[in-house]
Amino acid sequence: MRASKSGGEYNGAALYSFLLGLGHSQALVQKVLRDAGVDRIDPTRWYDINWAMDIYFAIYEKIGRGAMIAVGKKMIEAAPFPPGLDDVKSLLMGLDAAYRMNARAADMGCITCEFDDDNSATLVWTSLGPCPLNIGIIEGCCSRVGAPALVEHGAGGCMDEGALSCTYLVSF
Amino acid sequence: MHTPFEWIERERAGLTAALAEGLGRRAGSVFRSAGRAACEAVADGVIAALAADLASGKDTAGREAMSALVRRFSGSLGYADLRHLTTTLRALVLAAATEAAPAERQRVEDWLFQLVLVGAMRFVAQREQTFQEQAAQLEVRQLESQLEELRAAFEEKTRLLDVIRQASTPVAPVYEGIVVVPLVGLFDAQRAQLLTERLLHAIGESRASVVIVDISGVPLFDSEAAQLVIRTSQAVRLLGAQLLLVGLSPGVAQTIVGLGVELSSLKTLSSLQDGIAHALALRKLRIAPMASR
CATH class of the missing domain: 3.30.750.24 (STAS domain)
Known part of the structure; x- marks a missing residue:
């Protein structure tokens, strides 16, 4: 897992919507929050970025890869988006801006998106957070606009295993 | 006199080089990860198969090339890699065949279509085999785990029975x-x-x-x-x-x-x-x- 060395903040609203995406697993959420020393997440405040990432990874460890992807997908499908983001391209291109709205740190990384043609894209993430959540977020962006996608983890390593970035090859 | 598909031999070296470069360009692709030499080998194999099949009027070489490719990158080849290969190849070959007769261009399109079909089929078959192997390994692990639990329970039961026997046979x-x-x-x-x-x-x-x-x-x-x-x-x-x-x-x-x-x-x-x-x-x-x- 990659942590921020510079320290920074993470938006409570993003963490809150992720926890909402867990739906029926509220007992699990409560346990993870209690272990982290809080009763609830306040969506109006900012939290220490590494503390917030620890929450993501603690839940990932408990629910596993498949469930983490599903939560990321559900989170994006239900999230309110600004008008104009109504196709796969605009949504995937907007991911970096959305990440910057939710994280503040000098070494928070970024998300780049390059379209290979009309129906495929390559995304490179150097952001913080678990890899399966990123896959779920990409899937959610595509399914939100009715374009179910195949998201494959590219060769060249995974951040969850110590690599500097994760590359996702998206076909939709 | 016009020789059918003469353009392919003329363009072959250029096509191979361009395809190899295209394969290595996409970030995260299995081809880029495998390195330049691997990209050149893949490109050479596919273009050679195209030339052979256009000369013979069959699709055999293309099928074999695609099967070999899926085998070579077994386990790491993704759908996106396959898609990248076929779309890049199609764009390059059709560009090289702009002055070819319509029938020849149609033949090239048919060959590419067959290549996509074979590639997709081999890819799905390979995935299916991988899933089956993983499922079998999982089942074996589950059985071994159950067996281990049973063995531990049996040993514990035997130990308890021995304790009971010892306790219930006082002298x-x-x-x-x-x-x-x-x-x-x-x-x-x-x-x-x-x-x-x-x-x-x-x-x-x-x-x-x-x-x-x-x-x-x-x-x-x-x-x-x-x-x-x-x-x-x-x-x-x-x-x-x-x-x-x-x-x-x-x-x-x-x-x-x-x-x-x-x-x-x-x-x-x-x-x-x-x-x-x-x-x-x-x-x-x-x-x-x-x-x-």
């Missing part, structure tokens, strides 16, 4: 030279062996001459159990001691008679009290009331 000295063994619970071969071992040890240690085995706590005393007691009695006799069997209920006595078990070699008595009185008598002793002062 109690009641007077000098007399020991009592109250048996409680099932009396089987394993327990008989344990009883014999403990009795022989106790006889040697306490110099007992009479052993009273009380079976009033044994729920089932059949011919097999009787044979086991007789064998224990024979072992006890070898050490110069005598075994008294007490606690036979009327029901057990009837069963033994009904089964035709010969117990004449054993001294049997109905109760532990009778057994102790008999043991004392054998040692020329008796229980007498204390004289009043």
